[in-house]
Amino acid sequence: MNEILKERKGQVVTKGQGDVAIACGKASLAGSVSQRACVFCGSRVVLYPIADALHLIHGPVGCAAYTWDIRGSLSSGPQLHRLSFTTDLKEREVVFGGEPKLYKALISLIDQYNLKAAFVYGTCIVGVIGDDMEAVCRRVSKEKGIDVIPIMSEGFNGTKKDGYKLACDALGKLIGTDDKTEVPEHSINILGDFNLAGELWMLAEYYKRMGVNMVACMTGDGRIDDVRKAHNAKLNVVQCSGSMIYLAKDMKEKYGIPFMKVSYFGIEDMSDALYEVARFFKSDEMMQKVRDLVREEISKLLPELQAYREKLEGKKAAIYVGGAFKAISLVKALRLLGMKTVVVGSQTGNQEDYDLLKELCDEGTIIVDDSNPNELSEFVKQTGADLFIGGVKERPIAYKLGLGFCDHNHERKEALAGYEGMLNFAKEVHASVCSPVWKFMRK
Amino acid sequence: MNTISKDKTAHSGSFSPPSEGLGEASFKSTRNACKLCAPLGASVAFKGIQGCVPIIHGGQGCATYIRRYLISHYKEPVDIASSNFSEEATIFGGGANCHAAITNVISQYEPEVVAITTTCLSETIGDDVKQYIQSYKELAGDKKLPHFVSASTPSYQGSHMDGFHEAVTSIVKSMAEAGETGEHINIFPGFVSPEDLRQIKTILEDFGIDYILLPDYSETLDNPIWDAYKRIPDGGTPIELVKECGSARASIEFGTIMNKGSLAGRVKNNTQSSSVGDYLFNTFGVENFRLPMPVGVGLNDHLFDILSKISGKEIPLKYKKERGRLIDSYVDGHKYIFGKRAVVYGEEDFVVGISAFLNEIGIEVTLAASGGESGHLEEEVKKYCPENTEAITARNDYDYEIIHEWCAENKPDILIGNSKAYYIARDLNIPIVRCGFPIHDRIGGQRIKHIGYAGTQELFDQITNTLIGAKQDNSEVGYKYM
Numbered sequence: 051m052n053e054i055l056k057e058r059k060g061q062v063v064t065k066g067q068g069d070v071a072i073a074c075g076k077a078s079l080a081g082s083v084s085q086r087a088c089v090f091c092g093s094r095v096v097l098y099p100i101a102d103a104l105h106l107i108h109g110p111v112g113c114a115a116y117t118w119d120i121r122g123s124l125s126s127g128p129q130l131h132r133l134s135f136t137t138d139l140k141e142r143e144v145v146f147g148g149e150p151k152l153y154k155a156l157i158s159l160i161d162q163y164n165l166k167a168a169f170v171y172g173t174c175i176v177g178v179i180g181d182d183m184e185a186v187c188r189r190v191s192k193e194k195g196i197d198v199i200p201i202m203s204e205g206f207n208g209t210k211k212d213g214y215k216l217a218c219d220a221l222g223k224l225i226g227t228d229d230k231t232e233v234p235e236h237s238i239n240i241l242g243d244f245n246l247a248g249e250l251w252m253l254a255e256y257y258k259r260m261g262v263n264m265v266a267c268m269t270g271d272g273r274i275d276d277v278r279k280a281h282n283a284k285l286n287v288v289q290c291s292g293s294m295i296y297l298a299k300d301m302k303e304k305y306g307i308p309f310m311k312v313s314y315f316g317i318e319d320m321s322d323a324l325y326e327v328a329r330f331f332k333s334d335e336m337m338q339k340v341r342d343l344v345r346e347e348i349s350k351l352l353p354e355l356q357a358y359r360e361k362l363e364g365k366k367a368a369i370y371v372g373g374a375f376k377a378i379s380l381v382k383a384l385r386l387l388g389m390k391t392v393v394v395g396s397q398t399g400n401q402e403d404y405d406l407l408k409e410l411c412d413e414g415t416i417i418v419d420d421s422n423p424n425e426l427s428e429f430v431k432q433t434g435a436d437l438f439i440g441g442v443k444e445r446p447i448a449y450k451l452g453l454g455f456c457d458h459n460h461e462r463k464e465a466l467a468g469y470e471g472m473l474n475f476a477k478e479v480h481a482s483v484c485s486p487v488w489k490f491m492r493k
Numbered sequence: 494m495n496t497i498s499k500d501k502t503a504h505s506g507s508f509s510p511p512s513e514g515l516g517e518a519s520f521k522s523t524r525n526a527c528k529l530c531a532p533l534g535a536s537v538a539f540k541g542i543q544g545c546v547p548i549i550h551g552g553q554g555c556a557t558y559i560r561r562y563l564i565s566h567y568k569e570p571v572d573i574a575s576s577n578f579s580e581e582a583t584i585f586g587g588g589a590n591c592h593a594a595i596t597n598v599i600s601q602y603e604p605e606v607v608a609i610t611t612t613c614l615s616e617t618i619g620d621d622v623k624q625y626i627q628s629y630k631e632l633a634g635d636k637k638l639p640h641f642v643s644a645s646t647p648s649y650q651g652s653h654m655d656g657f658h659e660a661v662t663s664i665v666k667s668m669a670e671a672g673e674t675g676e677h678i679n680i681f682p683g684f685v686s687p688e689d690l691r692q693i694k695t696i697l698e699d700f701g702i703d704y705i706l707l708p709d710y711s712e713t714l715d716n717p718i719w720d721a722y723k724r725i726p727d728g729g730t731p732i733e734l735v736k737e738c739g740s741a742r743a744s745i746e747f748g749t750i751m752n753k754g755s756l757a758g759r760v761k762n763n764t765q766s767s768s769v770g771d772y773l774f775n776t777f778g779v780e781n782f783r784l785p786m787p788v789g790v791g792l793n794d795h796l797f798d799i800l801s802k803i804s805g806k807e808i809p810l811k812y813k814k815e816r817g818r819l820i821d822s823y824v825d826g827h828k829y830i831f832g833k834r835a836v837v838y839g840e841e842d843f844v845v846g847i848s849a850f851l852n853e854i855g856i857e858v859t860l861a862a863s864g865g866e867s868g869h870l871e872e873e874v875k876k877y878c879p880e881n882t883e884a885i886t887a888r889n890d891y892d893y894e895i896i897h898e899w900c901a902e903n904k905p906d907i908l909i910g911n912s913k914a915y916y917i918a919r920d921l922n923i924p925i926v927r928c929g930f931p932i933h934d935r936i937g938g939q940r941i942k943h944i945g946y947a948g949t950q951e952l953f954d955q956i957t958n959t960l961i962g963a964k965q966d967n968s969e970v971g972y973k974y975m
Contacts, residue, residue, distance in 0.1 A: 055597055078553055080577045080590045081597030088554025106522060110613045110648035111864075112530030114523070116558035118913075133894070138523035140649050144617055155522035162521065174552050174614040175649070178583065205552035206578040206614060423572055424601055427722035443561055446570040450719050491718060 054425055055079060061420060063404075066413035072404045074419040077209060083422045085370070085443050086397045088205035090173050091117070092213020095460065096293050097201075097220060099244050100272035101125035102166045104159055107136040108152050108183060109173030113205075114138075121460045122246045125271050130163060139175065148181045156190045156198065166274035167197040169220060177204035197274075199223055211292065211398050218297035221268055221277055225301065228278035236331050237263045239283040239307075241298055242290035243314070245270030246460055249467040253314055256324060256468065260339040262331070268294065281305045285330055287312055287323070292373035292398050313375055314467040315475075316383030317348060347469040355386070358476040361484050363388035368435040370418075370426055370444055371458055374399025374407065380439055380458065381410050387476055392433035395421050423447050437483050452491030454482030524894035527838055527913070528864030530648030531656030531755070533559045535610040536573050537684065538660035539642070541708020543729035544605025548574045548594050550587060550622055551612030566931040566938045567687075567714045572724070574598050578614060587615050591625040592632075599639065602724050606732050609643040610660065616647035640732050642667055651755030652865050654840050657684050658752035661707060662769045665738050671777055672740035677703040678803060679738050679779065681746040681769050683786060683842055684930065687715035688940045692947060699811060700804045705734050705741065707769075715939045739777040743803055745796075746770040747786045747944070748842035753867035754889075785877060786846030787944050788952065789853050790819060792877075796945075815946035822950065823854055826957040829975075831855040833906040833960055838896055838914060839929040841865040841873070841889070843943075847909060847928075848885075849877035850949060856956070857884055859905050862891035893917065907960060912938075924963045926956050 054062055060073035078084040090107075094117050098105065107114040114136030125131065137143075137151050156168060168190075172183050187198040199220050203213050238257070243250050250270040257264055265283040266276035286298045286309035298309035310330065312323035321344045328336040367389050369380050374396040381391045394407055395418035407417055416429050427447055430438065438448035441459030448455040456478050458466065464474045532549050536559055539547040549556040556575035563571045576594040578587055595607055609622050626641045644660040661681060682693055690711035697704045712728025738744075751768040770781035787796045793816070797808050834857045837847045841863045848858045858881065861874045871887040878885060886899070897917045900908070908914050908925040912934045918925035932938025942948035961975050 055601060077579060078575075078577050079593070079597060081548065081574050081594030082577075082601070083556070083560075083572045083574050084553060084577070085557065086553060087557040088552050091554050091558070110530060111523065111526050111528060111652070112533070112555065112558070112613075112648045115526045115529050116562050118525060119916075120561075134525050135522045136526060138526065139613075141647070144613070144647075144649050151520065154520040158521045174578075174583075174612070175617050178614065178617045204583075205554045206583050207580050209553075423570055424724060431722065443557070443564055446564055446568055447722070449568075450570060450716065451722055452718065 055082060058082070058425075061418060062425070063408070063417045065408055065411050065415045065417060071401065072417060072419055074399055074401060074404060075211075076420070078420055083424070084420060085422065085441070086420060087210050089208050089210065089213040089216070090171055090203040090205045092210035092293070093201050093203040093217040093220070094171055094213070095121065096214055096217035097169055097269060098131055099123035099125070099269045100169075100274065100277070101131045102128045102273050103130065104163060104165045104168040105131060105135065105171070106155060106159065106168060107134070107171045107173060108139070108148065108176050108181070109136065110139045110175060111136055113171075113173045121244065122462055123244045123270060123460070124248050125245075126251075127273075128164070130165060135159060144175060144179055147179065148176065149186050152181065152183065152186050153190065156186070157194070160190070160194050160196065165196070167199065167224065170198065170200050172200065172202045172204060174205045177202065177207065197224065209398070214293040215296045218294065218300065221297055222300050224274065224277045226278070226281045226305070228275065231279040231282060233265050233279070233282040234263045235284070236261055236333070236336070237265050237283045238285045238287050238327065239265050239280050240267040240270070241286050241288040241309070242294035243267055243270045243467075244290075244460060247463055247465040249314070249465045249471065252465060252468040252470060256343060257327070259343050260324060260328060260336050262327060262336070268297065281307070283307060285310070285327065287327060289314055290373050290375060292375065311375070313379040315376065315379035315471065316386060317351065317469060317472050318382055318386070319379050320468055320472070321348075351469050351473055354473055355476055358480045359386075359388045361480055362476075365389045365436040365483055366392045366434060367437040367439060368393035368426070368430050368433065370395045370421060370438070370440045372397045372441065372460075374403030376458065378403065378406055378410060381407070383472065383475060386472075387479060389437070389479075391415055392435050393418070393426075393429045395419060427451060437479060452488055454479070454485070454488075456482060523892045525892050525913075526864050527862065527892050527896065528652035529562070530613075531646035531651055531653060531659065532610045532612055532648060533562065534653035534655065534657030534684065535644045535646045535660035537563065537710065537714075538657045538664075538708045539608035539610065539644075540571065540713050541710035541729055542606050542608065542642075542664065543731045544639075544725055545608050545729060545732075546572060546574060546598050546602045546604040546606075546725060547608045547610060548576060548598060549612060550576045550591055550594070550609050550620065551614045552578045555612050562931065563714075565933045568936060568939070569714055569716055569726070571714070572602075583614065583618060586618065587620045588625050588628075591620070591622065592629055595629055604639050604725060606640045606642060608660070609641070610646050610656070611644070612646070613648040616645065651752065652840075654684060654842070654865060655752040655755035658768065659755065662752070662772060664707065664732075664735055665769050666772060668732060668735040669739035669773065669777065670736045672737065674742050675703075675737060675740050677705060677737060677741050679741045679744040679770075679773065680704050680706050681744065682706070683746070683748040683751070684840060685747070685786065685944060686930075686939055686941050687711045688942050689944045689948060692942060692945045696800070696812070696945060699809045700800050700806055702800065702804050705738055706730060707735065707738070738773060739779070741773070741779050743780045743782060744770040744773050745782045745784075745799060747784065747846075749783060749785050749845060749873050750841040750865070750867045750869050753869055754841070754865045785849055785873070786842050788846040789850030789949055790816065790823075790946070791853050792846065792849055793944075793946050793949065812946060815950070819946045819950050819953065822953055826953065827855060829961050829964075830957055832857060834859040834903075835907045835909055836860040836862070836896065836900060836905045838862045838891070838908070838910040841867055841870050843910075843929050844870065845873045845877055846943070848874045850952070851909070852878035852881055854953065856907075857881055859884060859886065859903060860896065860899055861885060861887040862896050862899075863889055864892055865889055907956065909956065924959045926952075926959050928952060
């Protein structure tokens with residue numbers, strides 16, 4: 051049997067074996083069990099945390115059912131985003147058109163729920179039967195006096211990344227629609243944080259301590275009114291570059307707002323992020339506050355981490371996550387715990403990300419784009435990894451092979467960002483790698 | 494009766510204003526669907542074939558979502574390939590993608606069976622998967638190929654159960670052959686847990702009955718730990734065995750609704766058999782015994798009588814004792830549960846089976862709800878809860894938000910069904926007993942027993958203890974004896 055499909059060979063690179071560039075950004079091969087989702091998924095997950103908007107999925111039942119409350123994005127107020135709404139198209143609508151059903155669904159939901167705007171997601175079949183979603187949205191918008199934004203996210207029309215872009219375009223339509231609000235001098239937007247397990251709240255606290263005001267977070271704990279005034283910020287701080295970089299570039303072009311890419315994962319990257327922001331505002335006072343903050347947090351954290359490091363020193367990890375930026379942070383964070391990364395890959399990384407990964411990793415590390423269970427299990431076996439970091443689809447692969455697992459996907463329940471997050475991460479890695487249950491597995 | 498159901502399938506140009514309350518004639522969209530799409534059900538059924546790799550012929554998201562959903566329940570690797578539709582395939586047809594997917598699955602997995610299930614997308618553009626398979630075989634010439642099966646499962650027709658039964662029926666239709674009647678029977682258990690499948694096998698083996706169990710994902714979706722990674726997990730019904738379904742002496746199928754949902758609200762009627770048992774009876778004259786999912790003493794007595802009749806053997810002592818212990822526990826527990834009002838929800842055949850059981854132990858089924866679309870749920874539930882028909886609200890086409898609103902108004906004592914209603918239980922402070930599919934917030938969903946005397950015993954203990962626990966927790970005294 052072939053471990054790696056012939057057409058996929060360019061998407062797997064081992065550091066130290068020839069200097070070839072990895073092929074990425076390719077559509078998945080037919081017949082592979084890819085861990086990727088679709089265009090619809092990309093736009094849905096990016097907009098999902100906006101808690102006071104209606105998210106209506108126009109299509110048959112599946113797309114809505116499988117995305118019902120799947121992420122750990124918390125809201126400090128409304129919880130509307132945790133409900134799953136769908137027009138639940140049937141054969142009749144497929145034959146005669148789904149526009150009347152969409153119209154009725156929108157009107158009744160807007161009347162029933164307290165909401166600030168509506169996003170309507172078109173799925174595969176809507177693109178095929180040719181429903182004029184835009185016309186229906188325009189009409190409802192006019193009748194109900196709220197923004198109803200269509201997102202033509204047919205699943206077949208590209209990859210998950212194209213879905214991110216559509217989500218950014220949708221946000222772009224809202225940004226700039228509130229000009230009355232004044233914001234303080236040191237104001238930023240946080241882009242690409244989804245407030246998983248309350249991570250945004252931790253970050254917002256750090257920024258507050260250094261005297262930075264957050265105008266909008268897109269989209270963690272998101273609110274429509276915040277998005278509307280996001281153009282007033284002086285800087286966009288972008289995490290999870292895969293999903294939000296389009297919006298950052300768009301806002302730079304339209305409003306002249308510069309952006310910087312950061313990661314909040316691991317203490318190095320977390321601290322760098324805060325320093326970078328302080329450097330941007332050219333404020334000595336802010337810089338001093340950051341120094342104090344970092345010193346305080348790290349001196350609290352390091353002694354606690356040390357205990358875990360002693361147990362984890364020399365263990366090997368395999369990483370397969372959605373975005374490559376996250377993978378980069380993970381490699382560094384694992385290093386802090388004394389662990390070595392032997393396999394690293396992502397669903398949607400770009401050339402730049404993979405170059406950075408190659409630079410960062412040790413010789414012999416396998417670097418892979420858009421992998422599948424067969425390959426992943428093979429790599430794990432080859433390298434003798436002790437831990438796998440991935441999402442829910444990778445978990446059973448790891449467990450069946452008898453290695454520890456750390457959930458670093460969007461449904462995680464423990465905050466992993468920031469300084470506290472680093473400690474949670476160490477705890478979770480330790481709880482899995484050092485569990486006594488592995489002794490029953492024949493290695 | 495069911496105004497919501499009528500309204501949802503109605504397609505009219507007049508938009509009536511939405512009104513308050515349940516069951517009013519306004520379309521509210523489906524809010525937290527109590528059903529899944531057909532390709533999911535078909536994928537589960539195909540996972541029950543030995544050496545089988547399912548391919549979902551459609552966009553990539555379908556396979557990924559369905560895998561994720563199943564993995565969260567079974568806690569097992571669930572490999573399902575996708576033919577990864579692009580815009581080009583959508584416009585010019587998915588034939589090339591389908592062929593490429595088959596080739597890649599064969600080279601990566603060396604499967605015995607490739608099972609292709611369609612989606613809303615591939616069905617709408619009119620892809621003919623059977624023809625693609627035919628042309629693939631022709632192109633391959635003399636090359637040895639796996640078996641192929643396919644199921645037509647557009648997600649706009651029926652629910653995941655319709656997909657499940659469509660897959661089972663299509664496997665049988667493509668494989669079963671006529672022959673001299675053998676000693677074996679066919680058993681079609683419907684959508685039950687891997688643990689239930691293991692129980693069925695044990696019961697049949699204890700009776701000494703030779704059987705073909707279809708599908709059999711008792712191992713494929715509930716593997717032991719592995720020494721080395723297996724691309725295709727062990728277990729499943731051998732496809733060659735399905736040939737003999739046509740020469741079985743009898744079929745037993747669990748479920749009285751099966752795939753009737755895919756026939757409801759069709760623009761064009763098709764000639765689909767209503768169940769695999771019907772098909773085998775109509776085509777090969779195989780006698781068919783149909784009963785609801787056997788939960789409770791009554792339905793299991795019925796099942797064991799059938800098995801006794803077929804095998805010509807007495808019911809083994811082991812099961813007489815199981816039955817005796819079960820009834821003994823009914824006596825021990827009866828006062829704690831009598832007259833309690835339960836809401837049962839999930840797949841239609843699951844709801845019918847559980848309702849029949851609750852009825853026989855004195856728990857009132859107040860709401861029996863499903864997102865399934867057969868239109869037969871009310872009639873079936875009432876048939877199996879004869880003493881209680883007035884008090885039961887049984888509804889097709891319900892979603893969790895309608896159930897939520899119903900519970901807020903009617904304050905039931907217990908929710909019984911999958912984990913998706915946990916949010917309702919939490920919001921309204923109603924105890925919940927998790928069973929059925931999916932169980933996404935606990936481990937062990939694949940090991941929950943539902944059927945047989947033994948399965949009933951576990952459900953009975955759990956339901957009774959949950960009700961006792963609720964009383965204990967809510968009392969000011971904190972009793973040490975209940």
